[in-house]
Amino acid sequence: MSALANHAFAKMNGIGNEIVVVDLRDRPGPVTPEDARAVASPAGVHYDQLMVLQPPRLAGTEAFIRIYNNDGSESGACGNGMRCVVRRLFEKTGQTAVTFETRAGLLNCWQGPRPDLYTVDMGAPKFGWQDIPLAEEFRDTRYIELQVGPIDAPVLHSPSAVNMGNPHAIFWVDDVNAYDLTRFGPLLENHPIFPERANITLAHIVDRDHITIRTWERGAGLTKACGSAACATAVAAARLKRANRVVEITLPGGKLSIEWREGDDHVLMTGTADFEYEGRFDPALFASVA
Numbered sequence: 607m608s609a610l611a612n613h614a615f616a617k618m619n620g621i622g623n624e625i626v627v628v629d630l631r632d633r634p635g636p637v638t639p640e641d642a643r644a645v646a647s648p649a650g651v652h653y654d655q656l657m658v659l660q661p662p663r664l665a666g667t668e669a670f671i672r673i674y675n676n677d678g679s680e681s682g683a684c685g686n687g688m689r690c691v692v693r694r695l696f697e698k699t700g701q702t703a704v705t706f707e708t709r710a711g712l713l714n715c716w717q718g719p720r721p722d723l724y725t726v727d728m729g730a731p732k733f734g735w736q737d738i739p740l741a742e743e744f745r746d747t748r749y750i751e752l753q754v755g756p757i758d759a760p761v762l763h764s765p766s767a768v769n770m771g772n773p774h775a776i777f778w779v780d781d782v783n784a785y786d787l788t789r790f791g792p793l794l795e796n797h798p799i800f801p802e803r804a805n806i807t808l809a810h811i812v813d814r815d816h817i818t819i820r821t822w823e824r825g826a827g828l829t830k831a832c833g834s835a836a837c838a839t840a841v842a843a844a845r846l847k848r849a850n851r852v853v854e855i856t857l858p859g860g861k862l863s864i865e866w867r868e869g870d871d872h873v874l875m876t877g878t879a880d881f882e883y884e885g886r887f888d889p890a891l892f893a894s895v896a
């Protein structure tokens with residue numbers, strides 16, 4: 607039987623990014639891709655990412671967090687999901703700062719400058735083509751050779767590529783709503799240039815302090831918000847010298863403040879997290895995958 611069967615969960619969202627949080631520290635057990643897909647099935651709970659807290663593996667960390675997309679795949683990072691986990695934990699324990707471990711490394715999180723804001727240190731971005739990863743060598747990942755549409759009149763082209771704990775491609779456009787992301791998103795997510803697939807973002811630089819984005823998420827599809835995409839976009843724009851290192855990113859579900867810190871190169875993401883309801887997983891959901 608799945609470790610999730612009959613277990614409590616919290617349905618939350620990070621500016622519209624649909625998140626389910628499950629604390630398995632009291633009942634550790636593997637969560638399989640089949641379990642994650644069962645939760646996302648029509649009889650389950652609709653989500654973009656499932657954040658599963660497992661017992662800590664390292665001293666000084668609160669939990670080892672595994673992050674599942676609704677297609678059952680795993681990710682090293684989920685900025686919006688982390689804020690949801692942090693809010694949940696802070697409300698239960700009164701803590702104001704914590705460290706988690708994810709597959710992408712250690713993440714420090716703390717109470718933001720207002721009681722409803724949470725800050726996640728998303729770590730340092732990676733730009734090397736093997737780290738993103740890309741399937742072939744690109745010496746400069748500020749723009750990579752990739753396009754959709756006719757060769758002489760591409761619809762989208764020359765994205766920036768960044769790893770922010772997970773792979774991202776950012777296409778620079780004048781109007782993020784002028785493109786059918788449900789059509790281009792899956793094509794680009796699964797393009798052979800991305801051996802681990804990629805999150806695909808359309809970004810419009812409004813001015814040096816403001817950027818607007820829409821994201822097609824690897825393993826989850828079109829979402830109202832993707833925190834790691836906001837971080838990747840901020841960093842990519844600053845690298846191109848088209849934006850400052852502190853920017854406000856507007857996503858369909860709300861706004862995030864991103865700072866690419868001088869010195870240690872870490873990216874800090876600050877935003878809200880909303881609690882919706884609590885529930886318990888029906889064991890019948892997992893019967894067919896037991």
Ligand SMILES: N[C@@H](CCC[C@H](N)C(=O)O)C(=O)O
Nearest residue numbers: 681684685686772832833834
């Ligand atoms: N919504 C997330 C990113 C989720 C992971 C992504 N789909 C992937 O597989 O890399 C965020 O807020 O960062």
